[in-house]
Amino acid sequence: MDLEDVPGVGAKTAERLRELDDPAGALEREDVAAVASAPGISTGRAARIVRGAIRARHDDPGGFLATDRAREVYDAVLGLLQERATTTYAEHRLATLYPTASASRIEEVAAFAERAHERSLDPSVAEALADVEPIERPDDVTVRDRCLATADAETYQAATAAFPELPVEIVDDARGLADLARGYSSVVALDEAFAGVAIEGDVTVDPSAFDHPAEHIPERALAFFATNRASLRAAAAVHRRAGVDAPLDLDELEDALDDLAADGSVAGDEELERLNVAVDDLDAAVSTAESVANDRLRAAIEERDVTIEGADLLSLVERGAGVDSLLSRELADEYAAAVAAAREHVRDALALRNDEAERAVRIFGDEPTYPVERRDEAVSRLREALVAERDRRAAKRKRDLAGRLADLRAGASVLVRDALELDVELAVARFCADFDCTPAERGGVGFEIEGGRSPLLDVPFDDVEPVDYAVDGVALLSGVNSGGKTSTLDLVAVVVVLAHMGLPVPAESARVPAVEELHYHAKSQGTLDAGAFESTLRDFAALTRGADAKCVLVDELESITEPGASAKIVAGILEALHGAGATGVFVSHLAGEIRDAAEYEVDVDGIRAVGLKDGELVVERSPVKDLLARSTPELIVEKLAGEADDAAFYEDLLAKFDGDGP
Template sequence: MELEAIPGVGAKTADALRSLDDPEAALERGDVAAVAGAPGVSEGRAARIVRNAIRARHDDPGGFLATDRAREVYDRVLALLQERAVTDYASQRLRTFYPSATDSRIREANEFAERAMARDPDPAVLDALVGVEPLSRPDGLAVRDRCLATTDAERYSAARETFPELSVEVVEDARGLADLARGYSTVVALDEAFVGVEVDGDVRVEPDALDRPEEVVPERVLSFFATNRDRIRAAIEVHQTAGLDAGVDLDELDAALAQLESDGSVAGDDELDRLSVAVDDLDAAVSTAESVANDRLREAIQEQDVTIEGADLLSLVERGAGVDSLLSRELADEYAEAVAAARDHLVDALDLKSGEAEVAKRAFGDEPTFPVEHDAEAVSRLREDLTAARDRRAAERKRDLASTLADLREPTRDLVNDALDLDVELAIARFANDFDCVLAERGGRGFDIDAGRSPLLDVAFADVDPVDYGVDGVALLSGVNSGGKTSTLDLVAVVVVLAHMGLPVPAESARVPEVEELHYYAKSQGTLDAGAFEATLRDFAGLTEGAARKLVLVDELESITEPGASAKIVAGILEELHEAGASGVFVSHLAGEIRDQCGFGVTVDGIKALGLEDGELVVERSPVKDHLARSTPELIVEKLADGAAADGGDGDDGGRGGAEASKAGFYGRLLEKF
């Protein structure tokens, strides 16, 4: 897919996306986190880019959510899904599920949802997911101990681009290589012309180095794995706990990670550790060795009785001899033992091997002196040898480990991505479990919901009464105040939105119409002024065009103007939608009046009120077909009439009984008006 072909992706954004390792793959799998890693792309924008890429792939024009209330229902449903995600990645990825009218997209999402619903949201797996995050690229990697060298300007530019972590130098000849070798541990020459040239130092002629960047800079691989080590190990735990198939040997990967320090250096190598400690402790060991020698020699001098005859003393003075000559003559053996002790301490303290020990012994000479002092040049040579050995060992270990990890890099990406995608699936599975969901069918003109329960109500889901409701074409829904008309309309909207997202719906079974747009109009707050009323009528006038592809849900449209005019207006709208073949439900307290005004036999359904108990309304939540529901005032008048009639027939107080009978008559006459 061409990046610029994605709606909303211009040349600048496309260039930013191309900085990713594989932008097409990230878009294909809906990886919002990876897309958000592009420069200047926020997570919100990344989700929009991924959604638009999905739409482009399915030739989906979008626009399913046609009103503010429809979008609000989607936002609330999406929030319920996101609440069940463990990782930020899954939360963002869920935003790429959107209601669509395109069959291929819905089928794709259905397949994902079916796999998800088969998952077991094991708490142990959810706990393991806490540590999983998308893999990130290390920043600011710089390698200071080696450089690249070339005589060619074009090759220089290519090397700079291929190896941003290294210094790249232009040289004219072997002398230039020699100069670089004095400043770097390793010099990699890129020109074949240098083959056979002998230069002091670690100079390697590798004309194909540009084709083997991870061998030349193993730190590139090591830094990637060191940066993401904890995330990878968390993904390993997820796979092991969930029993997922992995495209990589998890034990091999974990063992390789165990050899890696957090800074990208190699761990777990005894020889490298020995050399590193020797370099770090060299000065301290030399100082202690001096002390060992001097303490031994001082003790020997204190215990030794030295006798010098006058002629010998005169001879020493005449020759200008000092204490060194005296030591050489009188304490030669003791001095040799002191120096031997110093050498042994240095070798033992640094755990030096035979070749290194020979160099170390030169740090203390055989010529007697007091106090005993180390040979700075010999110590410097020992330091150079140990440092070179350490660096060689480290480079060798880095190359070996990088070679192992390089082969594991792509499988590791898949490992982490699979763990993150599992979280997306588990979020959907948890949503389906928490709200007793099934996948809906699509087809027909209207909808049919069996035992549906809205997750948007402000009560515990277990306490929500199930609702059965179906409509073929357009219908009016009547009912008392607080009887559940709006929540029923919300349920229909939730089921339709989720079904067109390709996700499970909260019902025992459901069928929704194959529509392209959902028009859900919330209850208006008060009567509209003339301008707003006119704008509302213009909105409904537009619904009739292509109405067969629309589902229209309207909550108490009569509140936009006077009741008498409202009934006529709603009746006219219903007539237009009916003739256009639309599907929809209009909630209204004026259902009877609207029915009388309609030019066709509009269906009137009702949420049946069973009465009042202790001042609380009792209703049958599932709408009854072809039933005009009673109003709340009617129920209250009926309750008063029944109560007055009962009171009028009790007791012997004729005066009180007559008053109650009078009230009963009043209430009865009011009741007849309904």
């Protein structure tokens, strides 16, 4: 499938997707995180792209949600699913689940939902998931202290593409390599022709460098794992707690991450840490050592009484000698002790090894002077030695660690992706558990719901009364105000939407027709003007075309115009839908009038109101077949007729009602 064949993907978006390692694979496995890693594509946009790819793969033209109210029901159901996700990724990923007429897509999601339903809802897994984020690309890694070199133009182009982090230089001969070695800390020659050539400096010949990039650019692997370190640890914890197989050795991954600092450097190496401290603290240690030596020497001088005879003084003056000669003659031992203390301080403060301590000895000379002063050249040589040793060890540890991590990179990406996908499954599992869902059957004419409870009601789900309702074809639903007619329509819509998403439904059992479109028309807000009324009639005329593939739910359509005309219009619409073999429910307070106006025997179901209690309606929520439900006014008149005062008046009023209810 070409990327531009995906609905919603134009040329610019396709170009961005092509920057992924495997854009087609990402779309095939519905990997929202991978798609979102393409430049300029947000996670929400990625979810829409994946959804378009799903439609293309299943040859789904879309359009199942044919009305605003149908889309509102889907949005509400999706919101309930997303509320049960732990990660933002799962919220976006759940948006790729949508109602469709495609049997293959429904079966695909149903298999996924079956796996999800078997997941254990361990709170510790959700706790670990909270720290899992999609894999991020590290910021551009740039290395400037070393380079690659080649004399071949094609090799140059290949190296530039394969090693964007490193400078790649063109050289003509060994002299060119030597020049590079003077400007870079290390040079890797990519041409076999340079093998055996003696060049001063850190120059290696490695024509196979393309096969093991971690050795020459360890920063690549280290940056990737440092950037995603927290998420990888969390994903490992998710796999352990959930008891699911991991795509790599978790112990090996965690051990390698223990050796990696957050900034991408090597951690946990005591010797490397010692060298880092020694380099950083060298100047301070030497300065303190100077103070130690001078303090001791000053104290020794202050404690000594030095007597110089006249002939000795004259001799010193004639020779041009100064205090140093006097120190050498009179305080040689004290000076040696002061310098020894200074050298010991440097060695101890910097934790120097014996060979390093030998270099540190040269910082302070053996010839007595006052004040005691460092030899800057010796300090510089010690610093160069420490830096060189530090850099050699850091480079080796980087290469070693990068080699370990490079082998884990592919599995690490899958580890995080699997953890995020597990969150999607767990969200579905929580939805099914919270709303007592079971898989629905699809097929046949009409629908049948047993023990259904709508999750859209603004009451705790456990307080929702279960509803049994079945319709064969098109039926009218009657009932008192606030008796549950609209919530029953919502329940039917929820069951139809979820079943066509491939997900279980909130019912003890359910069967829905396999339809291509859901038309749910909400209650109209008042009488329509002539233009809007005409437009509504055109909509229903179009609805009757191909109605056998549609589920139609309509809430009080009669409110669009006068009651007398409404009954005739609704009756005509029912006749057309019935003749076309549609499935539908029309809620109406004019059920009796509509039935009388229709030219076929319309099924009329009623939500039975059994009376009033403390001013509140008492109803049986499950619609009763062949029942024209009584209205609220009738119930109130009936209640008053049973009282002593003015009973005859109320009985006469009650006789005016033509309802068929008991």
